[in-house]
Amino acid sequence: HVQLVESGGAVVRPGGSLRLSCAASGFALSAVCMGWFRQASGKKREGVAMIGSDGRLNYADSVKGRFTISKDNAKNTLHLQLNSLKPEDTDLYYCAAMRIGQVWCGGGDCCSLNWGNNYWGQGTQVTVS
Secondary structure, three states: OOEEEEEOOOEEOOOOOEEEEEEEEOOOHHHOOEEEEEEOOOOOOEEEEEEOOOOOEEEOOOOOOOEEEEEEOOOOEEEEEEOOOOHHHOEEEEEEEEEEOOEEOOOHHHOOOOOOOEEEOOOEEEEEO
């Protein structure tokens, strides 16, 4: 049974930090391109950070230098460290595992901040205020 469960969202002051986690089950995230996305109510979902199965990283310009994506393969868990938080970072943050159809994506074109065919978690709320 495939599942992604996010945690770590909270209310934090501007300039503060948070660490989001995503516990994966039913597949090995070490072999899959994983990402974090975010979405505010009424807005389009935005890719924030990606990590390929080879460890290659990619970040949205809006978070470069402030956010860091990482994964713990032994614990099958994905993380997102958020530093220097701004009010505009307030969003519901989703963990995602990329797919091509029903096949997991390890890298290539599908390992993209713009890729939409993903398996999603339920989201965790980050509020900067």
